[in-house]
Amino acid sequence: MFAVVSAAMLVACGKPSAAKSPSIPPLPGAAPAGPTVERYSYDVVAAWPHDRSAFTQGLVFRGGSFIESTGLNGRSSLREAEVTSGRVLKQVPVAAEYFAEGLAVLGDRAYQLTWQNHRGFIYDVDTFRREGTFEYSGEGWGLTTDGHALVLSDGTSRIRFIDPANFKVLRSIDVTLDGKAVDRLNELEWINGEVLANVWQTDQIVRIDPATGRVRGIIDFSGLLPQSERDRTTDVLNGIAYDPATDRLFVTGKNWPKIFEVRLKVSAKR
Secondary structure, three states: OOEEEEHHHHHHHOOOOOOOOOEOOOOOOOOOOOOOOEEEEEEEEEEEEOOOOOOEEEEEEEOOEEEEEEOOOOOOEEEEEEOOOOOEEEEEEOOOOOOEEEEEEEOOEEEEEEOOOOEEEEEEOOOOOEEEEEEOOOOOOOEEEOOOOEEEEOOOOEEEEEOOOOOOEEEEEEOEEOOEEOOOEEEEEEEOOEEEEEEOOOOEEEEEOOOOOEEEEEEEOOOOOOHHHOOOOOOOEEEEEEEOOOOEEEEEEOOOOEEEEEEEEEEEEO
16 A cells, blocks of 8 residues: 555654655455544655646556546546646547546556546547547546456445446445445545545545445545645645555645645544
């Protein structure tokens, strides 16, 4: 799992070590007994420029750059951007009738959702040449992959696992915290056997057991983008990317001027 240090370690050391921090254990085949939910705060490791006009809907780290789906009718796109500069390396627009949403890269293809059109787009991930479309029921919000299936959120508490060969639903889970549904699940990222999900209109990201739907952790990103860097266009936290080669976690928001590399720290359990 992505790097995380405990609050006690931070007090003892003064600041996180430059060495790789202990990681959250990978999710086992079954959720542990008991209702323990870990609570996390964060430290900012680095901040990288991000196009403030990008209404971020999906974010993927790939080959040293970010692949991003941006939304809004007439402004939606698929783009690749350089991490350190934020410079857009290539971009293709999405027709104005579509409001683009979540994004996943599986093999040599990129899959992009739309909000209310029940249609997704398939691209060659290297060239961004569109290769086809696919259909799904309900709204499209977030998208990721476990390496086999596409994993889709639709604004409710339900997450669907979809076969990328025929786009049929393989299974679904209902996400719960303390037995209550957690809805408004937005951008998704699969990280070492877990689903991370932005909760729309909050500063929280939840860690979800993909076998049961139970929330195993809550990450509070309050204050991540300082008030001094916000303007009238700044929207909500949305956008999660992970670099498995270096164990780096990145988060951003809609119309944010920065993408943040963060390190999590356990603040509490309950």
